[in-house]
Amino acid sequence: MTITITSLDAEFGVDITGVDLEKAAYDHGFLVQLRAALDEHRAVRLRDQRISPKTLTTVTEYFGPLLDIRRAGGNALHIPGHPMIKVISNENDPETGRALGDGNNSAQVWHTDSTTWEVPPSHIAFYCRRAPTPAPATRFLDMIKVYASLPEATKERIRTLRVMHHMFPRQIEVDIARNAPSRPVEDRRVGRIHPLVRRHLPTNLPILYLPVRRDSLVVGWTEKDSRALLDELWDHTEASPHRISVPLEPDDVVIWDNAALAHSRDGWPDSEGRTMWHVSAEGEVPTPRYGERAPNPIGLSREEERAAIAPFMQTIPAVESTPVGSAAAAG
Template sequence: MNLKYEPLSTYVGVELKDVILSDLYASDEFYWRLRQILADHLVVLVRNQDLSAEQLEGLAGRFGPLMNTRTPSVEAHHIGGAIKVISNGTDATGRRLGNGNASAQVWHTDSSAPWEVPSGHVILYCKKAPRKPPRTFFMDMRRVYASLPSELQNKISKLRVIHHHYPREHEVAISEAGPSYPIEIRKIGPVHPLVRRHLSTQAPMLYLPTRRDSLVVGLTEEESRALLTELWRHVDEAPYRCAVALEPDDLVLWDNGACVHGREGWSEDEVRVLWHQSAAGEIPVPYSPEAGTRNESLLPSLA
């Protein structure tokens, strides 16, 4: 299948052209070609689509078991069996249209906590947007890892970190200025490798917890914070990103293990509504050069 696409940036992401996902989402040929494109470019944008909830779940389900990542403590509208609605709006009765708000968000990976098996791929499908849609940014963490100094790569090669859960941890104000949980709570959560194998290409990639106050196994609390702050600084300064401003009926699909993402905020006076669907991936596996041979046909240049 010959799919046409254009780059979203020099380093990561493409926009598919002239496709109708409602006709193609169940096609094996389309799925395997899409997997190849994702392995290389990590982020795929498709504009002007008309998808039902069942079709969106069908597309996500090609990548793995569907995950329900809704916040159970929040009374909000959601769609279908596992689609989470992300919105800052309310209905006429005051009930929330979905989980979420209009705050800006820091770089993060979806569902690295509290799930032992995080999302492998995630879809956002826009249903309503502000007049000036906020941009969502995606960063290629394979390239970030490749850009680290060799001594830092060696230092973190075998380290693991606890991804503890923190409510609203993605918001900029909470992440940067919010108080830490007691250390006893920060010891609870999945323990993931700092350098993870990218399943599609066997490339190493940096896999960070959202919270800078997370604990690195074998390091003190102060050493952990210093190391994670240093690694996140490399992410903040790296150019390996693209930006997507979703209009109504636009869809973006990404490799959640290999990318971090963040977004701009917008005025609470304007309502944004997204359908969010996750597919489970693999338990994060530490990268080992001896574990397998890279598929050079899929691996982009990381120089």
């Protein structure tokens, strides 16, 4: 193979050409190159690919164990025999009438997939099977660069904060995100606690790691102050120029770093169909980029150990942190 890598945009993201992914997926040397490209550029697109379900899962599995992200309890068809592929579609099977997958044609707000999970996906792959003409854009936003563009005073203010990511049905749809009323505050205290400034493991750079909902709660803060801060951070994020637009056309494959990038998409008419294969690889528990670390207890007596770690134990938030029982990832 003669691989060529060209920039999608001056900001980030690359096209890889000269690759037949149906063969390259089983070449370890190529997978190493692909990982290096993603570590540096955060998003990779390969166009004009004809790949099998097995090949898509093989490529994605290189980045971590695959996750079953299909909507729990649904009756969608998806791809029989390939449970780790979630089909995103607003179409139905012409013979049975069953939905071809999870999803609809709604526009979506900026979001990171599955932040209500303890271990969110590290990398996500989309394989476009069908799209309207013109293809609706999928957009990516570099949250490493968004963090870097924050005022220094804001960086200092948020560096050690943690946020409760609570589940809200269909929270990534534009109309729901903008107009649906908040859940009671006690419901918003149930979810996953993640650092607001997360470490990007490949580069050690800080990521602004936002919950989807602006009404999420900052641990230790009041509801009012939490909302004011998240409005400030989301307003800054949505105004950021550090973005690219990638209209996905049939046979396009795009893979991206789900920790470092937020994404959104345009909607399309009800009369048009769009079908995407979606595979996610498990990442790691989000690690705070900043913050104090408890001292090394090796060699201390039990009494000395308790005294040494007591200040850190007091910072554990007194809120319920239970798994959110939804396996529906955004798409």
